[in-house]
Amino acid sequence: MLKSKQVGFLGSGNMGEALIVGLLHGHLCRPEQILCSDVRSERLKAIREQYGVRTTSHNPEVVKQSDIVVLAVKPQIMKQVIEEVAKHFDLTKLIISIAAGVPLDAIESCARKELKLIRVMPNICVSVREGVSAIAGGKHASKEDLMMAKAIFDSVGKSILIEEYLLDAVTGLSGSGPAYIFLIIDALADAGVKVGLSRTDSLVLASQTVLGAAKMLIETGEHPGKLKDMVTSPGGTAIAGLHTLEQGGVRTTLINAVEVATERAKYLGEMMKNNLVNER
Ligand SMILES: NC(=O)c1ccc[n+]([C@@H]2O[C@H](COP(=O)([O-])OP(=O)(O)OC[C@H]3O[C@@H](n4cnc5c(N)ncnc54)[C@H](OP(=O)(O)O)[C@@H]3O)[C@@H](O)[C@H]2O)c1
The missing domain is CATH 1.10.3730.10 (ProC C-terminal domain-like)
Structure with missing residues (x-):
């Protein structure tokens, strides 16, 4: 399903790394299909050396080169990162946000354009590939987009498809x-x-x-x-x-x-x- 896709990560911390491990372990992607960014160069070096994926310190490069972009920075950094990369977003790219509490319409407002968005609430257990994630599609996300997101999050545990308004409840139950x-x-x-x-x-x-x-x-x-x-x-x-x-x-x-x-x-x-x- 992801064999012909380039997958990018903006932020390569705990969650980003867990998802990279899931994608590689589940044979959803080859290392060369993954490009990830971070502000910490030593973090990128470690990830590059351990998993063989491509890395960059330049966030816009991730968006330019990817079909699927995972927003995996802290919610407080989201505004800064979206503003930095927004001009490279378009409706051909699937953008998956895992930022806790950040609504889809806020991401679109911040980017000042319509986007193909999916919001996911995973939990920390994705780091041992036993996480559970709830996936909510935005208005431009197709069934195929949702299935791709499901494949990604199933590679680190289990996932369910849900309406966005229920994600606060998911945060209260499985997120916390x-x-x-x-x-x-x-x-x-x-x-x-x-x-x-x-x-x-x-x-x-x-x-x-x-x-x-x-x-x-x-x-x-x-x-x-x-x-x-x-x-x-x-x-x-x-x-x-x-x-x-x-x-x-x-x-x-x-x-x-x-x-x-x-x-x-x-x-x-x-x-x-x-x-x-x-x-x-
Ligand atoms: N951890 C959880 O249990 C959990 C559960 C559900 C959802 N989430 C969501 O997942 C997202 C990531 O969480 P996490 O636990 O993986 O956080 P994290 O470990 O802090 O990872 C975020 C990474 O992004 C880097 N970063 C900071 N500013 C950046 C920028 N401008 N451009 C690119 N990278 C930047 C951070 O570097 P620095 O450390 O130097 O800032 C860090 O390496 C968050 O939005 C969080 O709400 C997390």
């Missing part, structure tokens, strides 16, 4: 979700230490339990409630633990956390939009 799970694993490891296990053993037990439970859910396709019932025997240990979790309001707390993070994403998105659109 790794932080929730790290906290849960840390808390479970504390619990292991409390009941006499070493910290090292506790962390192995807690993290592999989370991984295994998620894998079981995904592979069986069963409802989580059914799997919970399967491991809960009458008068047993799991139901005693579950009772305590419910007393502590774990379900309500998680719902509240996702809700408040979604609201925060909405608020930050508005700020970002004002920054891109108003401050010229």
